[in-house]
Amino acid sequence: MKHLLSVTDLDAAEATALLDTADRLKQALLGREVRKLPTLRGRTVITMFYEDSTRTRVSFEIAGKWMSADTINVSARGSSVSKGESLRDTSLTLSSMGADCVVVRHPASGAAHRIAAWTDRDRAVTGIHTSIVNAGDGTHEHPTQALLDAATLRERLGGIAGRRVGIVGDVLHSRVARSNVFLLATLGAEVVLIAPPTLLPVGVEEWPCRVSAELDAELPALDAVMMLRVQAERMHGAFFPSSREYAIRYGLSPERAALLPDHAIVMHPGPMIRGMEIAPSVADAPSSAILGQVRNGVHVRMAVLYHLLAGASS
Amino acid sequence: MSLVIRNARPYGEEPVDLLVEDGVITEIGAGLAGPEGAEVLDGAGQVLLPGFVDLHTHLREPGGEESETIATGSAAAALGGYTAVFAMPNTDPVADSEVVVEHVRRRGEEVGLVDVHPVGAVTVGLEGQKMAELGTMANSRAQVRMFSDDGRCVHDPVIMRRALEYASALDVVIAQHAEDHRLTVGAQAHEGVVASRLGLTGWPATAEETIVARDCALAREAGAALHICHVSSARTIDVLRLAKEQGVRVTAEVTPHHLLLTDARLTSYDPVNKVNPPLRTAADTEAMRTALAEGLIDVVATDHAPHAAQYKDTEWAAARPGMLGLQTALSVVVHTMVEPGLLDWRGVARVMSERPAEIGNLPDHGRPIAVGEPANLTLVDPDGVWTVRGENLASKASNTPYEGMRLPATVTATILRGRITARNGEVA
Amino acid sequence: MTDDRRGGPADAAGQVTPARELLSAADVTRTIARMAHQIIERVADRETGSLAHAVLIGIPTRGTILARRLGAAIAEFSGTEVPVGSIDATLYRDDLRRGPARALAVTDVPEGGLDDLLVVLVDDVLMSGRTVRAALDALSEHGRPRAVQLAVLVDRGHRELPIRADYVGKNVPTARDEQILVKFTEIDGVDGVALARTTGGTG
Numbered sequence: 019m020k021h022l023l024s025v026t027d028l029d030a031a032e033a034t035a036l037l038d039t040a041d042r043l044k045q046a047l048l049g050r051e052v053r054k055l056p057t058l059r060g061r062t063v064i065t066m067f068y069e070d071s072t073r074t075r076v077s078f079e080i081a082g083k084w085m086s087a088d089t090i091n092v093s094a095r096g097s098s099v100s101k102g103e104s105l106r107d108t109s110l111t112l113s114s115m116g117a118d119c120v121v122v123r124h125p126a127s128g129a130a131h132r133i134a135a136w137t138d139r140d141r142a143v144t145g146i147h148t149s150i151v152n153a154g155d156g157t158h159e160h161p162t163q164a165l166l167d168a169a170t171l172r173e174r175l176g177g178i179a180g181r182r183v184g185i186v187g188d189v190l191h192s193r194v195a196r197s198n199v200f201l202l203a204t205l206g207a208e209v210v211l212i213a214p215p216t217l218l219p220v221g222v223e224e225w226p227c228r229v230s231a232e233l234d235a236e237l238p239a240l241d242a243v244m245m246l247r248v249q250a251e252r253m254h255g256a257f258f259p260s261s262r263e264y265a266i267r268y269g270l271s272p273e274r275a276a277l278l279p280d281h282a283i284v285m286h287p288g289p290m291i292r293g294m295e296i297a298p299s300v301a302d303a304p305s306s307a308i309l310g311q312v313r314n315g316v317h318v319r320m321a322v323l324y325h326l327l328a329g330a331s332s
Numbered sequence: 333m334s335l336v337i338r339n340a341r342p343y344g345e346e347p348v349d350l351l352v353e354d355g356v357i358t359e360i361g362a363g364l365a366g367p368e369g370a371e372v373l374d375g376a377g378q379v380l381l382p383g384f385v386d387l388h389t390h391l392r393e394p395g396g397e398e399s400e401t402i403a404t405g406s407a408a409a410a411l412g413g414y415t416a417v418f419a420m421p422n423t424d425p426v427a428d429s430e431v432v433v434e435h436v437r438r439r440g441e442e443v444g445l446v447d448v449h450p451v452g453a454v455t456v457g458l459e460g461q462k463m464a465e466l467g468t469m470a471n472s473r474a475q476v477r478m479f480s481d482d483g484r485c486v487h488d489p490v491i492m493r494r495a496l497e498y499a500s501a502l503d504v505v506i507a508q509h510a511e512d513h514r515l516t517v518g519a520q521a522h523e524g525v526v527a528s529r530l531g532l533t534g535w536p537a538t539a540e541e542t543i544v545a546r547d548c549a550l551a552r553e554a555g556a557a558l559h560i561c562h563v564s565s566a567r568t569i570d571v572l573r574l575a576k577e578q579g580v581r582v583t584a585e586v587t588p589h590h591l592l593l594t595d596a597r598l599t600s601y602d603p604v605n606k607v608n609p610p611l612r613t614a615a616d617t618e619a620m621r622t623a624l625a626e627g628l629i630d631v632v633a634t635d636h637a638p639h640a641a642q643y644k645d646t647e648w649a650a651a652r653p654g655m656l657g658l659q660t661a662l663s664v665v666v667h668t669m670v671e672p673g674l675l676d677w678r679g680v681a682r683v684m685s686e687r688p689a690e691i692g693n694l695p696d697h698g699r700p701i702a703v704g705e706p707a708n709l710t711l712v713d714p715d716g717v718w719t720v721r722g723e724n725l726a727s728k729a730s731n732t733p734y735e736g737m738r739l740p741a742t743v744t745a746t747i748l749r750g751r752i753t754a755r756n757g758e759v760a
Numbered sequence: 761m762t763d764d765r766r767g768g769p770a771d772a773a774g775q776v777t778p779a780r781e782l783l784s785a786a787d788v789t790r791t792i793a794r795m796a797h798q799i800i801e802r803v804a805d806r807e808t809g810s811l812a813h814a815v816l817i818g819i820p821t822r823g824t825i826l827a828r829r830l831g832a833a834i835a836e837f838s839g840t841e842v843p844v845g846s847i848d849a850t851l852y853r854d855d856l857r858r859g860p861a862r863a864l865a866v867t868d869v870p871e872g873g874l875d876d877l878l879v880v881l882v883d884d885v886l887m888s889g890r891t892v893r894a895a896l897d898a899l900s901e902h903g904r905p906r907a908v909q910l911a912v913l914v915d916r917g918h919r920e921l922p923i924r925a926d927y928v929g930k931n932v933p934t935a936r937d938e939q940i941l942v943k944f945t946e947i948d949g950v951d952g953v954a955l956a957r958t959t960g961g962t963g
Contacts, residue, residue: 019861042864046851049873050901051803057851085851105647126649127520127531128601135602156349156649196531219528220536324851329861 019325021150025161025201031207037169039321040314047084058087061327064112065121065153068094068129073288073312074153074163081319087118087327109133110140113148118327122152127156127193149326157191162319163287164197167244168205169314170307174283175241179206184236185247186212186268187295188257190219195246197228201216212236213268216257233268237277242307244285245270247294247325254258273298283307295324335750336366340375340711342701344677353708355749360703369733371752375711378571381681383415383708384745385579385688385697387478387507387585388561388633391417391448393439394432395682399729400638402436405658406445407612407726408636410754412658413710413743416689416697420459420696422483424536428453428464429668449692452476452496454506458484460677461496470502477693480507482561483608487513487542496556505583505691508547511609515539518647522610526595532648535610537565544568548575548582559691560584562635564609566619572628583691585633586620588657588664593617594734603644603651604733607637610653617668619738624683625674631688636663640728656732659725662712663739666667668713671740677714696749710745716742726759727749779941780956782914782932788951791929792826797832798927802909803878804838809839813906814878818846819895820865823883825944826913830882843870847881847902849894867898869888874903880927884942886912889923914940914953 019032028036030086041330049288052280063082067075075091082089093113105124112120120137130152137148154160171178183202184204189211202209203226211218222229230236237243248264265271275284275297284296284306292298301308335352349364350357366372386409392400402419405458408452409417412552419436421427427436452469456462458481467474479499486492486508499506516539521527523534528542544560548571551558563569563584575582589607594614597605603754606613623629637654644651665684669675675683689698699705719738722730746754784789803814811834818827824846831844848865856862882896892910899908911927916934932940934955941954 039864042848042866043851046864046867046898048867049869049871054899054901055851058858071675104401104642105650106645124647126647129647130648135600135839142787154532157533193531220523220534221525221528225523225529231944324864328856330857330859 021160022129022322022326023130023134023152024048024159025148025164025197025204027313028204029163030204030206033165033168033201036165036318036321036325037172039324040165040169040317042237043320043324051257053084055085058082058085058323060325061118061121062090062091062116063087063121063323063327064092064117066092066112066123067153068122068124069154071123071154073315074123076264077312077315078153079172079318080316081323084132084316085320085323087323092185105129105133106136110136113137113140113146115145116146117148119323120148121153121157122150122155123153124155129155147329147331149323151326154193156193157196158193159197160193161197162315162322163194163202164201165195165322166311166315166318167287168283170311171242173206173314174307175281176242176309178202180208181193181241182208182210182214184210184243185246186233186243186270188217188247188248189213189222190257191218191249192246192302199225199245203227210240214258221317224232225252234274234277237274238279240278242285243278244287247287247289248291248295269294270296272297272299275303275305278305285311287311333748334370335373335374335707335747335752336364336370337375337380337499337709337711340373340378340380341373342380343681344379344441344714347406350380350701352747352750355707356752357625357703357705357707358703373622373711373752377711377715378699378715378744379415379677379714380701381677381710381712382685382698382701383710384413384662384684385692385694386414386417386510386634386636386661387559387631387688387692388482388587389417389419389636389637390417390422390654390656391436392437392638394424398640400727402448403443404441404726404728405638406440406443408658409546410445410748410759411726411743412660412748413659413662413712413746414446415708415710415746415748416449416692416752417658418478418692420451420480420482421453424456426453426457427451428456428476429594430468431464431468433474433476435473441647445759446748447694449478449694450474450476451482452479453493454479454481454486460484460487460491460647462493463498466495466498466504467502470504476504478507478559478627480509482507482509484508485511485513489546489550492548496551496554496558500554500556503693504639505557505693505705507560508543508562510540510543510547512543519610520606521598522595522612524595524613524741526598530601532577532598536610537567537612540609541563541571541729543636544618545571548580548641552578552580553581555581557583560592562587562633563620563629564590564612564616566616568709569619569623570751572623576628576717583692584628585631586624586629586633588632589610589655589733590660591617591620591624591632591668592664597733598708601648602647603648604731604735606648606651606653607635607655608653621668621672622676624669625679630683631691632665632683633688634658638727639731640729644729653729655754656722656725656729657729660720660732660739662733663718663741664734666714666741667739685732690741707747707750710743711745711747713742713744714740714745716740717754718742769860776865779956781952783851783930783953785951788953791847791913792829793833794828795927796837799830799880799911800838802879802926806880807900811838811842813876814842814880815870815874816842816844816880816882816903818844818847819881819883819891820848822944824866825946826884827882830911845870847898849898851889852894852962854890854894855892869902874905876901876904879905880909880911881908882911884913885940886910886915886925889919889921892923893921895917913942916940937940
C-alpha cells in the first residue's frame with residue numbers, strides 16, 4: 019500500500035488485513051498504562067486539514083503519537099494557505115520537508131488523488147516518498163471512516179459478510195456513504211441506501227447496493243443502520259421541504275429504532291444533530307455503537323499508518 | 333507573388349496542379365509550369381482542402397496573456413490548418429465594445445497568420461443584464477458577425493429574445509452557450525455514473541437541452557439566426573432535429589473533444605479533462621458523430637481554451653474548464669469521422685471550412701477550390717501520424733487532453749490568400 | 761513472529777533441499793517434557809514448591825504453541841496451572857523497514873499484568889536474538905517482571921546480541937544458509953524439527 023486515497027484501493031484481503039491489524043493494535047495496547055509503541059519512531063506524519071474537523075484530525079494525531087511518529091498539524095487557517103498558496107505548492111513543500119505521510123482533508127473531491135500524483139511526480143526528482151492518506155475529500159470518500167465502521171460492524175455483529183447495513187440520509191453529498199458502500203460491498207455486506215430521491219446521486223443504480231425510500235420497511239431486516247448527518251446548508255437547496263418533514267420521514271426516533279431487530283446496532287459517523295436525524299435516546303441506547311466507532315477510529319488509523327509507514331518504502 | 337501546388341488531391345480526389353497568383357487561384361490543371369520564381373509546394377499524396385474556419389476560439393488577449401496571446405493562438409491556428417478563427421469575447425476587458433473588438437481585429441492583422449474575427453459580447457460585461465452595442469460592433473472596422481456570451485449562457489429569456497430580434501436586422505448570428513446555470517450550480521462533471529462515484533457535482537444534460545429548446549422557439553419567433561455552441565448531449569440532437577425540421581434558422585457546432593473523449597477519463601481527477609460543457613458518455617460521443625455526419629450538427633468548432641498551468645494543475649474544483657484544440661482538431665475529426673467512414677474529405681471540408689464560413693458570414697473563406705476563388709487552402713497528409721505533446725504545441729499553455737496520443741493526419745501546409753502561413757509543422 | 765527469520769518453506773523463495781530430521785515427533789514430546797521439568801525445578805519456590813509467581817509468554821506463532829505445550833506439561837508434572845499468554849514483538853522489531861509491513865500477531869497478556877512475576881519467554885528457535893530483544897521491549901510495556909527467563913526448542917547459534925537461553929531443547933550448530941523447520945501438530949499437522957538448506961533463495 020503506497021497511499022490510501024479510496025476504499026477501492028483495497029481488495030477484500032487487504033481491507034481485512036487492515037482490520038486485523040487494528041484488532042491486534044487494540045489488543046497490544048489493552049490495559050496498558052503507557053499507550054506508546056515504538057514502531058513509527060522517526061517517522062513524520064503531517065495532518066493537513068482544509069476543513070474543520072475534530073474527531074478525524076485528533077484521531078489521526080493520537081494514532082500517530084501512540085506509534086511514536088512525530089505528528090504535526092497544519093490547518094488551512096494560520097498557514098501559507100491563507101496567503102493564497104496553491105494546494106500543489108503546499109503539499110510539495112510538506113513533502114520536501116521530509117513528511118513520510120500527509121493526511122489530508124480538503125473540500126475538493128479528488129484533492130488527495132492530486133496530491134499523490136504531484137508528490138509521486140516529484141519523487142522522481144527528490145527521491146522522497148510521501149504516503150498520502152485521504153481523510154475526506156469533498157463529497158468523494160472518507161476511507162478511514164469506512165474502515166472504522168467496518169471494524170465496528172465486525173466487532174459488534176461478529177462479521178460483515180452477509181450482514182445487511184442500511185445507510186440513511188444525504189447520500190448525495192456524503193463521502194462517508196460512498197466509502198462505506200464500496201468497502202462494505204467488497205467485504206460481502208448487503209448495503210441498502212435509504213433516502214429521498216433528491217438526496218441520491220444520479221448513477222447510484224450502478225453502485226453495489228440497493229436503494230429504498232422507505233425507512234420503516236427496511237428497518238426490521240437490518241443488522242445495522244448508519245445515520246448520515248444532514249448538513250445545514252442542504253436545507254436551503256430544495257432537497258427536502260423542511261427539517262421537520264425530514265425528521266419525521268427519515269429521523270431515527272425511538273419508535274422507529276424499536277423496529278430494528280434486537281441484535282442490530284445504530285451507527286453515526288458524527289457529528290450528530292440530535293433530534294434531526296437521530297433521537298438523543300437512540301444515540302445513547304445500548305444498541306448505539308457511536309462511541310465504539312470513535313474508539314475504533316484510533317486503532318484503524320494506527321493500522322493504516324502501520325501499513326503505510328512501518329515497512330520499507332515501496 | 334506566385335505559388336504552384338503540384339499533384340495535390342482536392343477533397344482527396346484526382347491529383348492536379350494549382351497556380352495561385354496574388355492570393356487567387358488562377359489555374360488548375362496538369363503539369364502547370366508557373367511563372368519564373370514561383371514558390372512550389374509538392375502536394376504529392378496529399379489532400380487539398382479549403383482553409384479551416386474555427387467559429388469558437390479563445391485567444392485570451394487582452395487580459396489573459398499568461399495563457400495565450402493573439403500571436404501564439406494565431407500560430408496554433410495556422411499549424412492546425414486554419415485560415416480564419418472567431419475569437420470569443422470573454423477577455424479582460426470583455427469584447428463588448430467597438431474599442432476592444434477593433435483591437436483584437438488589428439492585433440490579428442499585425443500577426444497575419446490567420447484572419448482573426450472577434451466575436452462580440454451579447455451583453456455588457458457578459459453579465460446577461462444589458463444588451464451590448466451589437467450594431468456599433470457590427471459596423472466597426474472589426475466587422476463583427478457573431479455575438480456570444482460564451483462561457484456564460486444568455487440566461488434571461490427576455491434578453492435572449494431581444495438580442496435575437498435585434499441581431500436579425502444586422503444580419504449577424506447569436507451563438508449561445510446553452511447552459512441553464514440554475515441547473516448547474518457547482519457542477520464539475522457530466523451528471524452520471526462516473527461523477528456520482530467521484531463525488532463531483534453533476535452537470536445534467538437537461539441544462540443544455542432546455543436552453544436549446546427555449547432558444548429555438550425564440551429564434552423561430554424572431555426569424556433570427558441562432559448558433560448553438562459546443563453541443564455535448566445526445567438529447568440536444570433531438571431538439572435540433574425538430575427545430576431544423578420546422579425551419580428554424582439554427583446551426584450547431586460540436587467540439588473535437590466531444591467527438592472523442594468521455595467522462596471515463598475523469599477517474600484520475602486530472603483537470604486537463606475538465607471542460608464546459610463536460611465530457612459526457614460514450615453514447616453521447618456516438619450521437620455527436622452521427623449528428624455531424626447527418627448534418628444535424630453543422631460544424632466542428634474547437635472551443636480552443638488555453639489555460640496556464642497555475643489554472644489547470646490544481647485540485648479539480650479549482651481548475652478552470654477548457655482544453656487546447658486548434659492543432660489537434662483535424663486529427664480528431666479524421667480519427668472519429670473519416671476513419672470510420674462517417675465523413676469523406678468533402679465532408680471534412682464542409683464541417684471544418686464551408687459551413688463555418690457560411691455561419692460566420694465570411695465571404696472569402698470556405699470557398700470551392702476553383703479558378704477565381706481566394707487561395708485560402710490547407711494541405712493535409714492523410715497518412716501522417718503524430719504523437720501529441722503539449723509542450724510542442726504552439727499555444728502558450730499546454731493543456732491538451734490528447735497528451736501522448738498517436739493521432740492520424742498532419743497539416744503539411746496552410747495558405748492564407750496565397751501566402752504560406754504554416755509548413756511542415758513550422759509557422760512560416 | 762519467527763517464520764521469516766527461520767525461513768520456513770512457505771516464504772522461502774529458493775529451492776529447499778530435502779530436510780534432514782533433527783527431532784522426531786516423539787523427540788519433540790520428550791524434549792518438551794524435559795524442558796518442563798527443568799522449568800519446574802528452577803522456578804518453583806524453594807520452600808513451598810509453588811509456581812504461582814510464574815507465567816509462560818510465547819512469541820507467536822510457534823513460540824505461543826510451545827508455551828501452551830510447556831504449560832500443559834508443567835501442569836501434568838507439578839499439578840499446578842501456570843498462566844500462558846503471548847506477546848507479539850512485531851511492533852518492536854528493528855528490521856521492520858527492511859521489508860513490506862508485516863501482519864501483526866496476537867498479544868494476550870494474562871489479566872493483572874506482569875508486575876513482580878517470573879516470566880518465562882518462549883520461542884521455537886533462537887538465532888540472532890533480535891526477536892527476543894523486541895519481545896523483551898514489548899514485555900516491559902506490560903509491567904515490571906521480577907525476572908525474565910528464556911526457553912527455546914532449538915538454539916541454532918549465530919547470535920547478534922548478548923542474549924542466551926535459560927532452557928534449550930536442543931543445540932544445533934548450523935550454517936547461515938540453513939533453515940530450522942519447526943512443525944507443531946496444532947498448525948502443521950505433525951510434530952518435528954528438521955534442518956534444510958536453501959539455495960538461490962533469500963530465506
